[in-house]
Amino acid sequence: MAELRLPVRWYGGAGHVFDDLALVLEQTAFMIVDSDCGEGNSYVEDGIAPALAAARAAGMHVIFIHNDFSLADEPGSIKREIHGTRWGNVEAATRPAPARRPVVPNYSSSIQPLAHEPDFPKREWSGFHETHVDYHLRCHDIKTLIAVGFSQRACLYQTCAGAVEHNYRVVLLRDCTQSSEYPDTVDESLEEGGWLRKIMFRNFEHVIGYTSTSAEFVGALQG
Secondary structure, three states: OOEEEEEEEEEOOOOEEEEEEEEEHHHEEEEEEOOOEOOOOHHHHHHHHHHHHHHHHOOOEEEEEEEOOOOOOOOOOHHHHHHOHHHOOOHHHHOOOOOOOOOOOEOOOOOOOOOOOOEEEEOOOOOOOOOOHHHHHHHOOOOEEEEEEEOOOOHHHHHHHHHHHOOOEEEEEEEEEEOOOOOOOEOOOOOOOEHHHHHHHHHHHHHOOEEEOHHHHHHHHHO
């Protein structure tokens, strides 16, 4: 089996630890979460697209996961309160359930799934909640996930946590994800652009897994 040596970062308590992680290529999958956001998003075009191209060129297994609430968005859903009525959107509590038709994801042409690459619908934040993602990965003997997508503080984070709960090693590519800062957490002096993103990365590197970058991933595959 082919070996991939990927430069990674994790948090060791007293500071960051930098090392090379030895991965088996055939047991590693490239996982794209909630990135069906159309054309023109920099984290997709500049980060995910080159990393995905390198993964495909190396023969790495690729999976996609996207949101589809067509069977879960009901008038009594607590999410309608969290994201609607408590913000003053009264209509959110009473509008009828959406059409019971599967959502068609809108991917940028730069990361459009190939015919043999599965795209799993999810109905919660985590892509491992009541989906066939774990079943599929086990069928292909996958042990490690290279994770990218949206959002670093929500669905992608919860999906990575779900992966660890299912005993997968996870490496998050820092520049292949996006997360909005709140007005009072923005700090352009920080490498991450704000305190929320900085703390979310720190927490991820402490309790979930490892991080790397698109360039480091591409270099490891091409090297």
